[in-house]
Amino acid sequence: MREELKLAWGVTGSGTFLFETYQIMLGIKQKYGVKVTTFVSEAGLEILRMYGLRDKIKKISPGLYYEELVSRETDGASGVFSGRFNLRKYKVFAVSPVTANSVAKMVNGVADTCVTNAFAQALKGKVPVIVLPVDSKLGETEITLPCIIKREKCLNCKECTALTNCPVEAIESTKEGPKINLLKCIGCEKCVSACPFQAVACWEKAKIETREVDVENVNKLRKMKGVVVVEEPTRLLTKINEILET
Numbered sequence: 310m311r312e313e314l315k316l317a318w319g320v321t322g323s324g325t326f327l328f329e330t331y332q333i334m335l336g337i338k339q340k341y342g343v344k345v346t347t348f349v350s351e352a353g354l355e356i357l358r359m360y361g362l363r364d365k366i367k368k369i370s371p372g373l374y375y376e377e378l379v380s381r382e383t384d385g386a387s388g389v390f391s392g393r394f395n396l397r398k399y400k401v402f403a404v405s406p407v408t409a410n411s412v413a414k415m416v417n418g419v420a421d422t423c424v425t426n427a428f429a430q431a432l433k434g435k436v437p438v439i440v441l442p443v444d445s446k447l448g449e450t451e452i453t454l455p456c457i458i459k460r461e462k463c464l465n466c467k468e469c470t471a472l473t474n475c476p477v478e479a480i481e482s483t484k485e486g487p488k489i490n491l492l493k494c495i496g497c498e499k500c501v502s503a504c505p506f507q508a509v510a511c512w513e514k515a516k517i518e519t520r521e522v523d524v525e526n527v528n529k530l531r532k533m534k535g536v537v538v539v540e541e542p543t544r545l546l547t548k549i550n551e552i553l554e555t
C-alpha cells in the first residue's frame with residue numbers, strides 16, 4: 310500500500326513572510342490533500358496569535374494524527390515528535406518564516422526549540438529541508454508590523470472605542486493614551502474599524518536594516534548539506550511543488 314503524503318512545516322516568531330507562508334501552506338494542503346504537521350516555536354505561537362492566524366492554522370493542522378500543531382507544550386523539551394524525522398515519515402520539512410534567531414541556532418547545531426530540533430532531526434533523517442529566512446540580504450528589509458496605535462492620530466478620547474470593542478481586553482488605558490498589549494492581541498482588527506480617527510493600524514509595512522551577522526548565518530545555512538535556502542515565498546512554493554510532484 311502506498312504511504313500517504315506527509316509534510317512537516319516549521320513556523321518561527323517572524324511577522325515577515327507570515328501571511329505569505331500561511332497562504333502557501335493552505336494552497337499546498339488543498340492541492341495535494343497532504344497531511345501537514347506544523348512545528349511552532351514559542352515565539353511562533355505568540356506571533357501567530359498576534360497576526361490573527363492562531364485559529365486559522367487549525368485549517369492546516371487540525372490536530373489529527375500527523376496533522377498536529379506541535380509546540381513546546383506537546384513536544385516537551387526533548388522533542389518527542391521529532392522521531393518521525395528519524396523514521397523519514399515526511400517527504401519534506403519546510404521551515405518558513407525563519408527568524409534570524411532560529412537561523413543562528415540552525416547553523417550552530419543548537420536544537421532547543423520545537424523548530425530548531427525538528428530541523429536537526431530532519432537532517433539526521435535525510436528528510437529534505439527547505440528554508441525561507443527573513444534576513445537573507447544586506448540592506449533594507451520590509452517587515453510587517455502587528456496592530457499598533459498611531460500616536461499622531463490618537464486623540465486619547467475619554468471613552469476609547471478601540472479599547473471597548475477589543476474582544477480580548479488587549480487594549481489598556483494608560484496616562485499616555487491607549488496601549489496594545491501584543492501578548493493578548495489576537496489580530497482580529499476590530500479596533501481598526503472601531504476607532505473613528507484611524508488611530509489603530511494593523512499590518513503596516515516598515516523598513517529595517519539587515520544585520521551582517523544574520524546574512525552571514527544565512528550564507529552558512531546555504532552551505533549545509535540537505536538544506537535548500539530560498540529568498541522569496543514564490544520560490545518556496547515552487548520548490549515544495551517540485552518535491553511533492555516527484
Ligand SMILES: Cc1cc2nc3c(=O)[nH]c(=O)nc-3n(C[C@H](O)[C@H](O)[C@H](O)COP(=O)(O)O)c2cc1C
Nearest residue numbers: 321322323324325350352353408409410411443455
Ligand atoms: C511583532 C513581532 C514581529 C517579529 N518579527 C520578526 C521578524 O520578522 N524577524 C525576526 O528575525 N524576528 C522577529 N521577531 C522577533 C522574534 O520573535 C524573536 O527574536 C524570538 O526570540 C524568535 O524566536 P524563535 O526563533 O524561536 O521563533 C518579531 C517579534 C515581534 C514581537
